[in-house]
Amino acid sequence: MEANATTAIGGRxxxxxxSASRLPDQVLQWGLTVLATLILGLIxxxxxxxxxxxxxxxxxxxxxFIFGNDWDISRSIYHGAPLVVGTLITSAIALLIxxxxxxxxxxxxxxxxxxxxxxxxxxxxDLLAAVPSVVYGLWGVFVLxxxxxxxxxxFANTFSFIPFIGGGGSGITAPNYFIAGLILxxxxxxxxxxxxREVLATVPAENKxxxxxxxxxRWEMIRMSVLxxxxxxxxxxxxxxxxRAIGETIxxxxxxxxxxTIGHHLFNQGYSLAAVIANEFNEAANQPLHxxxxxxAGLVLFVLxxxxxxxxxxxxxxxxxxxxxxxxxxxxxxxxxFTAAAPTS
Amino acid sequence: xxPPETTSKExxxxxxxxxxxxxxxxxxDLSAMGERRQGHGVKVRGLHAYYxxxxxxxxxxxxFPANEVTAIIGPSGCGKSTMVRCINRMHEEIPGARSEGHxxxxxxxxxxxxxxxTAVRRMxxxxxxxxxxxxxxxIFDNVAAGLRLTGTKSDNLRERVHRALRAVGLWGEVxxxxxxxxxxxxxxxxxxxxxxxxxxxxPEVILMxxxxxxxxxxxxxxxxxxxxxxxxxYTIVIVTHNMQQAARVAKSTVFMLDGELVEHAETxxxxxxxxxxxxxxxxxxxxx
Amino acid sequence: MSTVSxxxxxxxxxxxxxxxxxxxxxxxxxxxxxxxxxxxxxIYYLIYKGVSSWSxxxxxxxxxxxxxxxNPGGIRSAIFGTLEIVxxxxxxxxxxxxxxxxxxxxxxxxxxxANLVRYFVDVMTGVPSVVFGLxxxxxxxxSHAGGSGFAGWKGSLALSLLMLPIVIRxxxxxxxxVPSSLRxxxxxxxxxRWRIVxxxxxxxxxxxxxxxxxxxxxxxxxxxxxxxxxVSLATAFTGNINGLMNSLPLQIYTDITNPRDVIVARAWGAxxxxxxxxxxxNVTARLISRRxxxx
Numbered sequence: 001m002e003a004n005a006t007t008a009i010g011g012r013x014x015x016x017x018x019s020a021s022r023l024p025d026q027v028l029q030w031g032l033t034v035l036a037t038l039i040l041g042l043i044x045x046x047x048x049x050x051x052x053x054x055x056x057x058x059x060x061x062x063x064x065f066i067f068g069n070d071w072d073i074s075r076s077i078y079h080g081a082p083l084v085v086g087t088l089i090t091s092a093i094a095l096l097i098x099x100x101x102x103x104x105x106x107x108x109x110x111x112x113x114x115x116x117x118x119x120x121x122x123x124x125x126d127l128l129a130a131v132p133s134v135v136y137g138l139w140g141v142f143v144l145x146x147x148x149x150x151x152x153x154x155f156a157n158t159f160s161f162i163p164f165i166g167g168g169g170s171g172i173t174a175p176n177y178f179i180a181g182l183i184l185x186x187x188x189x190x191x192x193x194x195x196x197r198e199v200l201a202t203v204p205a206e207n208k209x210x211x212x213x214x215x216x217x218r219w220e221m222i223r224m225s226v227l228x229x230x231x232x233x234x235x236x237x238x239x240x241x242x243x244r245a246i247g248e249t250i251x252x253x254x255x256x257x258x259x260x261t262i263g264h265h266l267f268n269q270g271y272s273l274a275a276v277i278a279n280e281f282n283e284a285a286n287q288p289l290h291x292x293x294x295x296x297a298g299l300v301l302f303v304l305x306x307x308x309x310x311x312x313x314x315x316x317x318x319x320x321x322x323x324x325x326x327x328x329x330x331x332x333x334x335x336x337x338f339t340a341a342a343p344t345s
Numbered sequence: 346x347x348p349p350e351t352t353s354k355e356x357x358x359x360x361x362x363x364x365x366x367x368x369x370x371x372x373x374d375l376s377a378m379g380e381r382r383q384g385h386g387v388k389v390r391g392l393h394a395y396y397x398x399x400x401x402x403x404x405x406x407x408x409f410p411a412n413e414v415t416a417i418i419g420p421s422g423c424g425k426s427t428m429v430r431c432i433n434r435m436h437e438e439i440p441g442a443r444s445e446g447h448x449x450x451x452x453x454x455x456x457x458x459x460x461x462x463t464a465v466r467r468m469x470x471x472x473x474x475x476x477x478x479x480x481x482x483x484i485f486d487n488v489a490a491g492l493r494l495t496g497t498k499s500d501n502l503r504e505r506v507h508r509a510l511r512a513v514g515l516w517g518e519v520x521x522x523x524x525x526x527x528x529x530x531x532x533x534x535x536x537x538x539x540x541x542x543x544x545x546x547x548p549e550v551i552l553m554x555x556x557x558x559x560x561x562x563x564x565x566x567x568x569x570x571x572x573x574x575x576x577x578x579y580t581i582v583i584v585t586h587n588m589q590q591a592a593r594v595a596k597s598t599v600f601m602l603d604g605e606l607v608e609h610a611e612t613x614x615x616x617x618x619x620x621x622x623x624x625x626x627x628x629x630x631x632x633x
Numbered sequence: 634m635s636t637v638s639x640x641x642x643x644x645x646x647x648x649x650x651x652x653x654x655x656x657x658x659x660x661x662x663x664x665x666x667x668x669x670x671x672x673x674x675x676i677y678y679l680i681y682k683g684v685s686s687w688s689x690x691x692x693x694x695x696x697x698x699x700x701x702x703x704n705p706g707g708i709r710s711a712i713f714g715t716l717e718i719v720x721x722x723x724x725x726x727x728x729x730x731x732x733x734x735x736x737x738x739x740x741x742x743x744x745x746x747a748n749l750v751r752y753f754v755d756v757m758t759g760v761p762s763v764v765f766g767l768x769x770x771x772x773x774x775x776s777h778a779g780g781s782g783f784a785g786w787k788g789s790l791a792l793s794l795l796m797l798p799i800v801i802r803x804x805x806x807x808x809x810x811v812p813s814s815l816r817x818x819x820x821x822x823x824x825x826r827w828r829i830v831x832x833x834x835x836x837x838x839x840x841x842x843x844x845x846x847x848x849x850x851x852x853x854x855x856x857x858x859x860x861x862x863x864v865s866l867a868t869a870f871t872g873n874i875n876g877l878m879n880s881l882p883l884q885i886y887t888d889i890t891n892p893r894d895v896i897v898a899r900a901w902g903a904x905x906x907x908x909x910x911x912x913x914x915n916v917t918a919r920l921i922s923r924r925x926x927x928x
Contacts, residue, residue, distance in 0.1 A: 017574070019662050024673060024825065024827045025825050025826045025827045028826070028827045028830070029736075029740050029826075031732075032732055032733070032735060032736035032740060033736060033741075033746075034734050034825055035413065035729065035732055035733055035736065035742070036408065036736050036737075036741070036746075036747075036750045039729075039733065039750075039753075039797070040673075040749070040750065043753065043757065045772075046768035046771075046772065046855060049742075049768070049772055050764075050768065050771060051766060052771075062907050074407065074826055089883045099663070100848070101664050101667055101668050102662075102668070104660065104664025104665060104667075104668075105664060105665040105668045106662045107661050107666065108661040108662055108665040109665070112658055112662065112667075113662075121665065123670070124669055124672060124917065125665075125668055127672060127912075127915065128668070128671065128672050130855075130908075130911050130912060130915045131672075131850060131908060131911075132674055132854075132855025132856070132882060132904075132907055132908070132911065133855070133857065134857045134859070134882045134885050134886050134889075134904070134907075135675065135679070135855075135885070135904045135907065135908055136675070136819075136853070137886070137889065138885060138889055138901065139674075139675050139679075141681075141889055142678075142897070143678050144674075161585055176800065182652055186671045188520075189668055193668070204477070204480075206473065206475060206477040207477055207479055207480065209435065209473065209477070210473065210477045210478075210479065211479075211490070212433060212466065213433065213466055213471040213473075213543075214466065214467070214470070214490060214491035214494065214542070214543070215463045215464065215465075215466040215467030215491065215494060215546070215646070216491075216494055217463050217646075217650055217651070217653075217654035218654060218658060219653065219654045219657040220494055220654065221651070222657075224479065224490060224494075225479055227624070228481035228482075229480065229481055230478075240759065243759045244759070246761070247759075247760070247761025247762075247764070248761070249761065249762070249763045249857075249858045250857045250858055250882075250886060254886075254889060254890075258511065274761060274763050277763055277767070278763070278858060278861060281861065281862060295767065295771070298763060298764055298767045301760070301761060301764065302760065302764045303760055303765065305759055305760060305764075306756065306759075306760075308759075309755075309756055309759035310756065312759075313752075313755055313756070337573060341710075447849075458639050461645060463646050463650075464645060464646045467646070494650070495646075495647070496647070
């Protein structure tokens with residue numbers, strides 16, 4: 001028999017692979033697909049179980065669970081408005097303080113600072129995310145909280161005519177909404193900054209050039225050609241920060257005061273959805289209704305963060321539409337990996 | 346102008362006045378900018394430019410006469426774009442880039458001490474190779490962008506934006522959609538929009554870095570037509586790799602090679618009877 | 634407005650614009666400085682208040698005594714507990730995470746299912762860690778799965794849920810960086826896919842995968858809430874991962890609210906230890922990625 005190009009020793013065409021060598025490939029593909037499916041399924045399963053555990057409380061209290069203002073363990077009443085309001089207040093403070101500072105760092109690092117300083121500054125801001133939340137809590141309880149009390153009292157007295165911000169005066173103590181919001185601001189800063197930096201990097205250089213060539217100062221160039229372009233992406237980053245702030249548990253439970261009421265001013269003690277779970281967990285261990293109420297708080301928290309995150313990612317996707325392929329940036333850090341590694345509790 | 350038909354079978358046919366007005370709107374009309382003005386020339390002396398340690402422009406002396414179009418030609422990498430960017434000090438925006446030498450506009454050295462670089466760029470405008478209207482701004486806002494920087498008030502602003510659009514011959518095409526996004530225009534229209542944006546701030550000099558190389562032939566022709574009009578008011582420097590274009594629009598042409606100025610002559614002479622052997626080789630296509 | 638001739642105002646632009654430029658640029662720089670102040674303060678106080686605990690005798694070699702009076706003990710069991718729990722969590726999440734990332738880059742690519750997985754992984758990164766703790770609590774702790782209520786391995790599971798999306802995302806980014814020309818060359822030589830993955834893709838991406846994994850581990854190490862609901866806290870030094878264990882974050886959390894000053898001091902020392910561990914991981918990760926990108 002003539003040998004031809006496709007006939008190999010053993011009579012089998014070299015073009016055919018033996019089924020034995022194909023098997024690992026198929027197993028691998030099949031196995032990995034199953035794995036990916038399992039993970040999706042797992043999350044769905046957990047979600048369903050969480051709903052299951054929450055139904056007791058939700059059925060007992062209905063909408064009052066979210067809108068009613070009466071969280072009283074002794075009477076077994078769990079109307080969670082103090083939790084929701086506290087979450088909203090602290091998150092709002094976190095956004096108001098954290099986002100402008102984060103965007104400022106992003107703008108400074110990408111547009112203004114000397115090239116060589118960029119990776120160092122970026123890394124330092126990112127390091128804020130490496131600090132565990134319990135350490136922020138420790139620092140907040142023993143350092144930041146007490147040190148800010150005099151300033152807070154002065155502030156509340158000076159602006160006592162403004163509703164919500166003023167008032168409280170000398171009754172103000174270290175745990176309060178403001179400190180919780182401030183610590184949250186510090187904690188969301190790295191993620192908002194990192195995303196803003198990624199977004200700012202996608203602004204086309206040609207538009208920045210056009211602004212400069214028209215005789216714009218550096219700031220005018222930023223205002224004219226950078227910020228409008230980056231706005232959707234930065235908004236997305238801010239929303240991701242919001243999601244983070246909403247879900248933060250340990251730092252908040254240590255500095256918010258855990259008072260199950262709606263505080264009337266900025267420096268009041270308060271509560272949050274995440275804090276209540278950590279705080280009352282042990283106490284509720286053998287109380288079915290209480291436990292269910294805590295699970296329901298967890299459920300509300302979960303759904304809230306899901307919604308915020310989905311909206312946020314939509315914004316970020318819009319904002320990085322011109323993105324170059326994911327690549328290591330100048331300090332060698334792989335962008336999304338570092339962004340993701342920010343603690344949520 | 347096509348003479349009107351007095352008896353028309355189709356009622357949609359335009360009257361002479363309408364047709365005239367449409368054609369006028371489509372043609373660049375610099376008279377819209379006001380009375381004729383004298384431009385100012387630019388003198389480049391001893392210009393060196395570096396990218397880090399790379400010596401891209403090696404001692405160039407050129408006079409760009411007022412109200413004339415001067416073309417800069419040369420093979421890729423010869424330093425023509427770099428040299429032009431030194432005129433409005435855009436070169437120094439590149440990290441690691443620097444330049445030495447003097448560029449005088451109207452007796453003032455733009456590199457002089459105490460000279461504000463943003464004021465320089467106001468006086469020396471630039472049009473880029475790829476049209477770059479601001480993507481988040483409308484047509485109106487694009488043209489107004491430079492004017493807003495100096496706090497031009499709104500009535501004055503609107504008038505000057507309209508004038509600039511008329512001057513570049515875009516008015517007819519966009520007058521009804523001034524608020525639509527600038528990037529919604531075609532490539533050629535976008536480039537004319539960028540020229541309108543540059544013209545609106547009333548510079549003395551307009552630098553053009555291969556302004557038509559990204560455009561189709563018809564759009565290119567429109568831009569060249571516009572350049573011909575613009576020279577009446579401004580001093581134009583145009584970098585081009587297209588020798589025919591230089592021959593069409595420029596009164597004099599500079600040939601650069603390897604960062605050096607090889608020859609600067611009246612355009613026809615440079616192309617038909619160049620003095621330098623290297624110029625001759627380039628324009629006859631023997632290299633580059 | 635036309636000029637016939639005359640001096641061009643080359644030297645000045647409006648002082649208002651200049652001032653505004655300077656003010657805004659100053660503000661942006663100030664903002665960056667403000668952002669770094671907390672970092673400096675936290676590290677300063679950690680060292681200031683924690684180092685003295687470090688030098689206390691037996692800090693690293695004794696366990697917390699849990700007694701109300703007398704010697705509070707050290708943090709040995711906390712350190713080892715954290716190491717055990719996080720090691721197990723890493724063992725679970727890192728291989729699985731890389732595997733899922735491999736699926737996404739090598740097989741799923743841009744398909745609908747793959748994009749669905751990516752989307753959910755993205756969303757998972759935003760889930761608060763409390764929720765993961767609650768998940769495991771509901772499914773494994775209440776039901777006393779494995780014969781125990783709270784257990785170290787259940788904490789590991791909660792942590793791995795948290796670490797998984799981080800590993801997947803950073804691994805995917807890194808795997809995508811492997812030039813497709815390498816894969817194509819191997820395919821053209823007739824290599825089966827699994828071998829390409831094993832011998833070409835993974836080795837090339839190795840340092841990036843290590844970096845991403847180290848960061849995920851650093852993250853897992855610092856988390857408190859997942860452990861709160863799954864491991865609880867036991868001060869004894871133990872290797873039994875199927876029961877209560879100690880861990881650094883939980884030990885710190887418990888000590889913060891303790892009325893005794895010595896115990897609060899211990900919390901600072903423990904916090905310094907935890908941050909030191911986390912920082913070492915972070916810095917190592919960055920060094921690895923910087924070294925690899927220099928070649």
